Amino acid sequence: MALKDSKKQIGKNKNFCQSLAHALQGIWALITEERNFRFHVFASAFAFIMGIILKIDINGWLWIATAMFVVIAAEVLNTIVETVVDLIVDNHYSILAKKAKDVAAGGVLISALFAVIIGCLIFIPSFFKLIR
Numbered sequence: 001m002a003l004k005d006s007k008k009q010i011g012k013n014k015n016f017c018q019s020l021a022h023a024l025q026g027i028w029a030l031i032t033e034e035r036n037f038r039f040h041v042f043a044s045a046f047a048f049i050m051g052i053i054l055k056i057d058i059n060g061w062l063w064i065a066t067a068m069f070v071v072i073a074a075e076v077l078n079t080i081v082e083t084v085v086d087l088i089v090d091n092h093y094s095i096l097a098k099k100a101k102d103v104a105a106g107g108v109l110i111s112a113l114f115a116v117i118i119g120c121l122i123f124i125p126s127f128f129k130l131i132r
């Protein structure tokens with residue numbers, strides 16, 4: 001239910017525009033508050049530029065795009081876990097909070113390793129093809 005005496009919304013969105021505005025606020029929070037998210041966006045932009053320079057084919061683009069979105073999705077999930085855990089434990093030490101945050105961070109690491117392997121498999125052969 002929305003609060004009557006405040007503009008702070010806690011109820012459901014009333015229409016698509018409101019939902020969209022809140023989703024954009026979420027993306028803005030990721031960009032402005034999450035250093036690791038910014039790093040992954042820069043890494044994705046770098047991979048995109050490399051893809052253009054090395055003239056990778058459509059198959060390569062599909063794999064690079066998949067790797068980019070897997071890492072970014074993992075970072076989004078990591079941020080959600082961190083935020084919800086902080087909300088629940090409220091600055092107190094908890095072994096379950098540690099496990100939740102460490103597992104979420106581990107998920108990002110696994111996805112980043114996947115992206116590095118995909119990057120090597122796509123870019124290294126494309127590089128040698130270009131200089132041949």
Ligand SMILES: Nc1ncnc2c1ncn2[C@@H]1O[C@H](COP(=O)(O)OP(=O)(O)OP(=O)(O)O)[C@@H](O)[C@H]1O
Pocket residue numbers: 036078082089091092093094095097098101102105
């Ligand atoms: N309330 C807590 N109880 C126990 N351990 C915690 C708690 N909060 C954080 N930690 C430990 O500190 C680590 C860093 O937590 P923090 O919330 O700072 O994440 P972060 O540095 O923002 O992570 P990331 O680098 O993924 O953005 C966690 O992975 C966890 O091991």
